[in-house]
Amino acid sequence: MFEQQPFTQVSESVTRYGDTTYALVNCDQPGDCQLLVRGVIDGFEGETLADGSLLGSRSPHNAVVLRQRLPWLQPAVLGLQTSAGFGDRLGIATPGHVLATRGTGVAPIYAQQSVRENTRTGRTPQQVVDDAMWGAFHAGWKESWGADADHLKTLEDIPPFVAAGYTFYTIDPGEYVDDAVETDDAETRRRKVEQLPWSDLQSTLEETSERYQRAFTLDDRTLTFTQEDLYKALGKYGGAVAHTARMARRLQELQDQRPFEMEMSVDETGTTTALLEHFYIASELKRLGVPFVSLAPRFVGRFEKGVGYIGDLDELTQNINGHASIMRYFDNSYKLSLHTGSDKFEVYPIAMQATGGLVHLKTAGTSYLEALRLIASIDRPLFREIWDFTREHYENDRRTYHVSAVLSETLPAEQLTDEQLPELLNQFGPRQILHVTFGSVLDTYGAELQRILRAHLPEYWAYIQRHFDKHLAPFKQQTR
CATH class of the missing domain: 3.20.20.70 (Aldolase class I)
Known part of the structure; x- marks a missing residue:
């Protein structure tokens, strides 16, 4: 375990492998952790401390080195x-x-x-x-x-x-x-079959x-x-x-x-x-x-x-x-x-x-939807804005998805009470609308969502765990 102060470590991350110990520290603002390496620090980038350990960022370079050090x-x-x-x-x-x-x-x-x-x-x-x-x-x-x-x-x-x-x-x-082959006439179907890329199939008809x-x-x-x-x-x-x-x-x-x-x-x-x-x-x-x-x-x-x-x-x-x-x-x-x-x-x-x-x-x-569920509980004005925004973008964003939510069957935010906002995540139409508009939402509100969620990461992870506990229960019970 790391004992030197003032580092506040994430206890779950502390890993000793070979002659070196690794941990995430300084997570006062969740999501902004740093990597602390004590032992063999060669290859990592960051500040070398007085005791010879290294404090670095969660950079792409350090990610590469950490993967090389910890094979799992x-x-x-x-x-x-x-x-x-x-x-x-x-x-x-x-x-x-x-x-x-x-x-x-x-x-x-x-x-x-x-x-x-x-x-x-x-x-x-x-x-x-x-x-x-x-x-x-x-x-x-x-x-x-x-x-x-x-x-x-x-x-x-x-x-x-x-x-x-x-x-x-x-x-x-x-x-x-x-x-279309399912409804083609026999002659059309035969012609399509003959025109298949038989060389790529390494066979003949x-x-x-x-x-x-x-x-x-x-x-x-x-x-x-x-x-x-x-x-x-x-x-x-x-x-x-x-x-x-x-x-x-x-x-x-x-x-x-x-x-x-x-x-x-x-x-x-x-x-x-x-x-x-x-x-x-x-x-x-x-x-x-x-x-x-x-x-x-x-x-x-x-x-x-x-x-x-x-x-x-x-x-x-x-x-x-x-x-x-x-x-x-x-x-x-x-x-x-x-x-x-x-x-x-x-x-x-x-x-x-x-x-x-x-x-x-x-x-x-579905993990993104759980993030919105949390937002609906802790920042209702923002969620109201996002909900109306998704209603505006749904018809365009749905084009690449197989969905059947009907926009006219949903209500704008001004007609919903604060208590009704989280319930949108439990309703068929609103849930699909929020789901398929994620790209547009992140383009416009991504930075604000990240700021709020990073300040409430333990709550977000608890939402995800509860949601996926339900998903994985049948698989856990019958895993071979």
Whole structure:
């Protein structure tokens, strides 16, 4: 332990490793901590003190050196463990995520951000990893954690995430998914199939037909491809499989033997992923040598931002069971991924029972919503201003999301009492409106939000812990 004064240390962060002790100190203003290193200080930047220790900032340079010194602060691959991703759009939520994760047995991905989110928050992939790392260090997390480069769509998206040390890459080939195939006539569908990038698929239509036009026996059902079924799967997802393979090859080149994991996500598309289509996708990815650890199909019903599942739970149960049976056909070699997974409390037990723990939960904006919940309680004038601002920007900001909140069914701030403000975070429409307008809000109010939240970080982390305790409870109870 550090004993020299006047340093006020974060006790959870104090770490002795080898001949050196590390800690965060001087956190009088939460979020403005400094790094104290006592022992071997070579490589760190900062002020060398009279006793030979070093006091430095939480700079990008010191983050690099600290990761080199404390290997558990480097993002790692998580394999087939039951896992959960925690998006943090403000860069200060990770200690709350650690509080919720500790003791659950769920493998966490603390750094998770998409290109779209980075653009809207003005953060870089490296900043996201560094913020998560400092948060994990602050909270004393010494187990493995991952970093997810979420919803990568182009080859050009990849390099900044590789340079920042990400270990999990979510490939989103949604632009190559042809939903129209489901309603195309037979001739149009045949023409689309013939025009697929067969060189990237490393096959031909004839070979593919021979591979799939037969029955496949699963543990609880039989899947049979007719020519029409196969052409639908090929026409709808063949281009997406080819693009995912291209992305995988680029990743393998850039990673240069460093371990990484991949996920293929087709959840943000217009039509449900049929079981036969899931089977085709998984089989082709394996044939092409794509190292995917999880797959996010488009399940039945609607998984919308920030709210519960919309649809029939019995139908969803049957659907997830079917997808899980395909996963088992492939020797449980990958996980089912629940995208837009936050606040779907009724879904988690279903997914866990179906998969036996081979599941990845992905959340994004729900930690940001908990920040707004706190703001609604401690700075009501600011929250009123933000609420009216989000109502003005909702129709534009919703365009890249699958949401169904109706603006006309909400009230402006002047018609709400102070007591009603926090309740907006519990209501379907207002919650979605607040969720998808985060980019516009942070552009305008980001500095003020950071100032207030950093002055109330323990309260914010308590909000996050309470929220994610509820998320992770079903996974904790059934983790393999």
